[in-house]
Amino acid sequence: MCDKLKNLKNNEFKIALLLSQKILSAKELQNLINVDKATIYRNIKNLLKKEIIREIKNSNGVGFYELNCKIHNPIHPHFECIICNKIYCLKALNSEDVLALSNYSPFEIKEIEVKFKGICNECKK
Amino acid sequence: MCDKLKNLKNNEFKIALLLSQKILSAKELQNLINVDKATIYRNIKNLLKKEIIREIKNSNGVGFYELNCKIHNPIHPHFECIICNKIYCLKALNSEDVLALSNYSPFEIKEIEVKFKGICNECKK
DNA sequence: ATAGAATTTGCAACTTAATTGCAAATTTGA
């Protein structure tokens, strides 16, 4: 388990633990742990502020969250299915590719997001 | 002007013309042409369906729209300011970099989005 | 030109993700 999770209290810990397994939306989290949505969103905000989790929005503007743990979960591209709008995590970009990309920005980069869109295998069936 | 715009009627044309100059949100478009927001959104939907414009969402889930005109406006990365959430268009990716990126996806890619985040020059002042 | 069909518009109501105020409940810590 990622060290960052050790000092978290109850609900933040539960959320971070679930996200360490799988990228999830606020609604999916709410279905897994039985607390009010306001609590879910407040905990998500705290975890984002502490940089323990990352947010990825799908094309409908729905936020998905994943653990931000350098060793187990480095920054990686995502694939969004244009049918079901599910988000898939892909393998991490290597440093040469990150470097190549960063040359396109005239401003200092704090974060890079790469998202592919298409139809996932589930929806192709 | 991009050929695609020639056959558009009044409001779709106005919107496409504005977007050929600058990436804009629905609200910004509404401030520029005086029509109901439902009309703005309906026209945006039509233009998206015809693939005359493209949508980029900022981190707040607000859609920004830009002309999708191969010659004048090929697919390119965007920069989002984490302070003002403004979207900037950057220079287009070259084909080698697109190829390198596409190797990360196990699914067939219909679209690639690259977004950098940081603080823009306006907000740094 | 003009009547009828088809399309587009404005308005108001609605949907959905996310946020917020507030009082109650829980946790913390001296």
Add this chain to the structure above:
DNA sequence: TCAAATTTGCAATTAAGTTGCAAATTCTAT
């Protein structure tokens, strides 16, 4: 163990985007 600080649930709110419907506009065939 009791007061202060934090967290929670509930209900109301915000904001982007959507939709139903009737009125207005545009298109088309004669």
